[in-house]
Amino acid sequence: MFQPVLTLFSAKRITKRVVTVCYDIIAISAALYFAIVLRTGKMTIPFGPEELTSFTLTIVVTLLVFAKLGLYRAVLRYMIVPALGHIALAVILSAFALAISSFYTHSYIHRSVPAIYAGLAVLLLGAPRVLIRMYFDRYYRKGKPHVLIYGAGSTGRELAYALRQGSEYHPVAMLDDNRLKCGNIIYGLKVYHSSEFETLNSLYRPVKLLLAINNISKGERLRILEKLSHWPIEIQSVPSVEDIASGKSSLTEIKDLDVADLLGRDSVAPQEELMKACIESKAVMVTGAGGSIGSELCRQIIKRKPKLLLLFELNEYNLYNIERELQQFIKFTKQNIPIIAALGSVQHKNRLQNLMANYHIDTVYHAAAYKHVPIVEHNTIEGIRNNIFGTLFTAEAAMDTGVSNFVLISTDKAVRPTNVMGASKRMAELVLQALAGKQSGTTFTMVRFGNVLGSSGSVVPLFREQIKKGGPVTVTHPDITRYFMLIPEAAQLVIQAGAIGHNGQVFVLDMNEPVKILDLAKRMIQLMGLTEKKNEKCDGDIEIRYTGLRPGEKLYEELLIGENVTGTTHPKIMTAKEEKLSWPEMEAVLEQLDEACHTTDLQKVRNILLNTPTGYRPDGEIYDHLFNQYTELKL
Structure with missing residues (x-):
């Protein structure tokens, strides 16, 4: 029955407009005819030159008004009931045109005919449009999974409209905590109070609850999530207002809850004068530019209008990705900032010197490092070479070429480390402290x-x-805790710390309270609409399995070594005075370490790390693959 309609809607736009205009001409003519018939009670009506002129003027005026109001630009299948207001306005103007034209042409049209005509015209012109909209709404809704929208504010309204036009989800109702909004109808969706969730869940069987609230604090958002986490439904969110405004995301890009929502931490707005101090109108270099921190540093730097940005990265694919993203940003913002994508390793000093000298680098952010604890634990020599000697070579290249500012991205694992990765990062700090004194x-x-x-x-x-994948979720230990920070916040604080730093200073970022990993896992399970399976006999969806601490892993991380901690001009940045070595002492240690790495003497490497003021206290044997292989061969 509706196959011709479906065929019509797959036709070209000009064809659809011609068909619509032809239908409107027929509908207007029919409305005029039946209006006179209803008034006179006769099937035949007088139709002379005067009536023809009046009818023609009425049809022309109506079509022009329809075109002016955009009704021929609107896609019928996406029209909603408020569009009937435009039709009503057009018909009223059409009725006036009929009355005025019939008066001046002395046509045989009674004075009550325009009023009857208006009613018939609204019916004949509006009803097909509404019916087509209803048909397509039902046609495209068929098979679409039901979802609920939480939040009846501006974001919720826009999401409801976007979803109704899309083909992925079918919104069935909206929820809100504000009782003043309850009972309202938004794009055909009724707003219910959040306390009615269970009823709606039983009635519609929605597959997801879409969180559409962007104008509240992180604390309020966390309170809402805490309540929603007990509901038996998967929760997803719409992108932030900032992402939508920047074009990074669209409203209909429904995604899993942002990790910030799981922590509920409020970040401090960056101080722009500090953000720009070492970047604006300067040549900036980022090592490890394709990594998580390095790439975010690049995003923050490019917004502060450097003279040039040099991306230094060992991984070709990561370098390609960050360069492409930054080039797109520059094109979008119509800036003219040179982006240099340079492949290379921080272990090649000559390569670093050439790049820094040729591009007259002013500021270096050194983010290149091996950071994965178990992998570095099993590959000690490469971890030492990259994290310690890579930092040394990059710093020496910076000194040789006149770089003004050098910022090392360190880690909490450098504090009283129990693993090689943490010890190597603490040693890198000692290297820079020694060079600062030199x-x-x-x-x-x-x-x-x-x-x-x-x-x-x-x-x-x-x-x-x-x-x-259905679990299990693996947690190393039920009591393990970690400090967490969002990547943009961390990158901003790194840049600001570099701007306020004096030579040789170690800065510590305020990470708020540590988070228990087990609690984080449980919250994620709940927010994905599932329940924890506590044992084989217990009903539940996802099992949490404890795998034991990995080589070199600590239960609790720390951020300071000494107790001499002072604040800075920034509320989230502190500085600590810690034990350090002079350059001659550090140089002697590095020579011994270099020789031990060259001969693959892992026991000597460990002893050097133990005897240097790194605070290194390994909790077990040497886990390096090569060391264990040599041991087995000797046996």
């Missing part, structure tokens, strides 16, 4: 912080993947 041309600062959510090694994407 010269004053380059200002060396170190910024230490904990885990960043959403990074390549973060537990959040791992947990999400495990939950989607």
Whole structure:
């Protein structure tokens, strides 16, 4: 029955407009005819030159008004009931045109005919449009999974409209905590109070609850999520207002809850004068530019209008991705900032020197490092070479080429480390502290912080993947805790710390309270609409399995070594005075370490790390693959 309609809607736009105009001419003519018939009670009507003129003027005026109001630009299948208002306005003007034209042409039309005509015209012109809209609404809704929208504000209204036009989800109702909004109808959806969720859940069987609230504080958002986490439904969110406004995301890009929602932490707005101090109109270099922190540093730097941005990265694919993203940003913002994508390793000093000298680099952010604890634990030599000697070579290249500011991205694992990765990062700090005491041309600062959510090694994407696969979710220990920070916040604080730093300072970022990993896993399971399976006999969806601490892993991370901690001009940045070595002492240690690495003497490497003021206290044997292989061969 509706096959011709479906065929018509797949036709070209000009064809559809011609068909619509032809129908409107027929409908207007029919409305005129039946209006006179109803008034006179006769099927035949007088039709002379006067009536023809009046009818023609009425049809022309109506079509012009329809075109002016955009009714021929609107797609019929997407029209909604409020569009009938435009039709009503057009018909009223059409009725006036009929009355005026019949008066001046002395046509045989009674004075009550325009009123009857108006009623018939609204019916004949509006009803087909509404019916087509209803048909397509039902046609495209068929098979679409039901969803509920939480939030009846502006974001919720826009989401409801977008989803009704799309083909992925069918919104069935809206929920809100504000009782004043309850009972309202928004794009055909009734707004219910959040306390009515169970009733709606039983009635519609929705597959998801879409969170559409963007104008509230993180604390209020966390309170809402805490309540929603007990509802037996998967919860997803719409992108933030900032992402939508920047074009990074669209409203209909429904996604899993942002990791910030799981923590509920409020970040401090960056101080722009500090953000620009070492960047604006300067040549800036980022090592490890394709990594989680490095790429975010690049995003923050490019917004502060550097003279040039040099991306230094070992991984070709990561370098390609960040360069493409930054080039698109520059094109979108119509800026003229050169982006240099340079492949290379921080272990090649000559390569670093050439790049820094040729591009007259002013500021270096050194984010290149091996950071994954178990992998570095099993590959000790490469971890030492990259994290310690890579930092040394990059710093020496910076001094040789007159770089003004050098900022090292350090880690909380450098504090009383129990693993090689943490010890290597603490040693890198000691290297820069020693170089800072040796010269004053380059200002060396170190910024230490904990885990960043959403990074390549973060537990959040791992947990999400495990939950989607049906579990189990793996947690190393029920009591393990970690400090967490969002990547943009961490990058902003690194840049600001580098701007306020004096030569050789170690900065510590305020990470708020540490988070228990087990609690994070449980919350993610709940917010994905599932329940924890506590044992084999217990009903539940996802099991949490404890795998034991990995080599070199600590239960609790720390951010400070000494107790001499002072604040800075920034509320989230602190500085600590810690034990350090002079350059001659550090140089002697590095020579011994270089020789031990060259001969693959892992026991000597460990002893050097133990005897240097790194605070290194390994909790077990040497786990390196080569060391264990040599041991087995000797046996």
